[in-house]
Amino acid sequence: MDNKKPKIAALIVAAGTGERFGGGLPKQYLPLLGRPVLTWSIDSFLQHPDISDIRVVIHADHAALYKQATEGLNIPAPIIGGKSRQDSVLRGLEALAPSKPDYVLIHDAARPGVTPELISGICAAVQIGDAVVPGLPVTDTIRRIAGDSVKTENRDGLYTIQTPQAFKFGLILDLHRKHRDSPVTDDAALCELAGQKVTIAPGDKENFKITHADDLALMEQAIAGRCGDVRTGTGYDVHRLVEPAAGRTLKLCGIDVPHDKVLEGHSDADVALHALTDALLGAICDGDIGTHFSPKDARWKGADSATFLKHAGDLIRAQGGIISHVDVTIICEAPKIGPHRDKMRARLGEILSLPLSRVSLKATTTEGLGFTGRREGIAAEAVATVRLPFSRKVSATAENIRKWGT
Numbered sequence: 001m002d003n004k005k006p007k008i009a010a011l012i013v014a015a016g017t018g019e020r021f022g023g024g025l026p027k028q029y030l031p032l033l034g035r036p037v038l039t040w041s042i043d044s045f046l047q048h049p050d051i052s053d054i055r056v057v058i059h060a061d062h063a064a065l066y067k068q069a070t071e072g073l074n075i076p077a078p079i080i081g082g083k084s085r086q087d088s089v090l091r092g093l094e095a096l097a098p099s100k101p102d103y104v105l106i107h108d109a110a111r112p113g114v115t116p117e118l119i120s121g122i123c124a125a126v127q128i129g130d131a132v133v134p135g136l137p138v139t140d141t142i143r144r145i146a147g148d149s150v151k152t153e154n155r156d157g158l159y160t161i162q163t164p165q166a167f168k169f170g171l172i173l174d175l176h177r178k179h180r181d182s183p184v185t186d187d188a189a190l191c192e193l194a195g196q197k198v199t200i201a202p203g204d205k206e207n208f209k210i211t212h213a214d215d216l217a218l219m220e221q222a223i224a225g226r227c228g229d230v231r232t233g234t235g236y237d238v239h240r241l242v243e244p245a246a247g248r249t250l251k252l253c254g255i256d257v258p259h260d261k262v263l264e265g266h267s268d269a270d271v272a273l274h275a276l277t278d279a280l281l282g283a284i285c286d287g288d289i290g291t292h293f294s295p296k297d298a299r300w301k302g303a304d305s306a307t308f309l310k311h312a313g314d315l316i317r318a319q320g321g322i323i324s325h326v327d328v329t330i331i332c333e334a335p336k337i338g339p340h341r342d343k344m345r346a347r348l349g350e351i352l353s354l355p356l357s358r359v360s361l362k363a364t365t366t367e368g369l370g371f372t373g374r375r376e377g378i379a380a381e382a383v384a385t386v387r388l389p390f391s392r393k394v395s396a397t398a399e400n401i402r403k404w405g406t
Helices: 037-046 060-069 085-099 116-126 169-178 188-194 213-226 271-283 306-318 338-352
Strands: 008-014 051-058 103-108 131-137 142-146 149-153 159-161 165-168 198-202 229-242 322-331 359-364 377-388 402-404
Touching: 008 037, 008 085, 037 051, 037 060, 037 103, 037 116, 037 213, 051 060, 051 085, 085 103, 085 169, 103 116, 103 169, 116 131, 116 165, 116 198, 131 188, 165 169, 169 188, 188 198, 213 322, 229 271, 271 306, 271 322, 271 338, 271 377, 306 322, 306 338, 322 338, 338 359
Parallel strands: 008 051, 008 103, 131 198, 322 359
Antiparallel strands: 103 165, 131 159, 131 165, 142 149, 198 402, 229 377, 322 377
16 A cells, blocks of 8 residues: 655645726735735645645736745745636646646635635545535525526535635646636636546635625634634843943844943843743743743844744744734833834834734833833833634545536
8 A cells, every 4th residue: 555645736826916806906915914815825835734835826017026925934936827817827737747746736815714624625635536626505595687587596506616626736737738728717617628527525614715805804804703712921021231232232122222222132132022922922832932042042142033023923823823912011211112113013013914003012111110210121011912723624525525527
């Protein structure tokens, strides 16, 4: 028996211009809970253990938007798409061909609600049948309107079909090559043309396609709603103020703040970022900043503390979670925080990919009391609210899959 794990690739199609959506920015690059729509899908596939390779097809004019959406992600260069979705998919498949995957999942970037459970179900099902799509039975009444004629259609056996759609790689590449001039609305339709059976595996009602402006708000609700495990973490940090060494500046919330002293520490000693990092790690019960970035490790000597904060945010997103809100309080007599507050909030939002509406920053003094009152150091407190998903199982067994074919 061959127990070798199959090589499964993911191809995300993001080459559309979003004309139906409207607005100046293509919908796959619009912000969704602080991150571009496209980034949600990329993250889902990057984090999935069954996916060995991932490629994204983009529009030729969207290179800068793509670079921004994928900053910090370990992903190959994008593939430039064609004039139609079908042409874009073929270009993506041709780019994947040298790596010789056994199967490929083809996914529309406009479906950021794809979950690890759905991907697992599709990956399992395609190894039973060579062509698999997620689908949901139609439950609404369907009426066909033609002029003044209104006719109720029989909905029995009707399904709405989603992505990712999975195929044996050689099969779908061959079909796209043979039928490149036969316009279809999805990849499974090529199987219909060839008489290839297609398996319908259980879809997910929250894996809907963002087509209109209202869909973006609905998707925000769907993603936040599936993260029903609400956590709160707190963090506190203190660093001593000392005379500045050559080239050293006072760092607070990731920006340089003019002052006659600097904070002492192994890294850049950004007390605010350290407190917030601990708050996020505490919310997911994953130790503290020293657990992940030991002060005895020479790698972190003078390091930018934004690295630590981003790491904490990435750990939350790796669990399928979202950061709902962060609140930082800086405690010092000097420097004055007010003149820098807006820039500090913007930097926190940038590091964590959060809108400003989810980033709070305050400052206070201790009225001359204690070490902060004596201007010996700066302290910071932070509170973070994090939402994590409850596990959902979506299986693709013989009892809940359906095939069609000719």
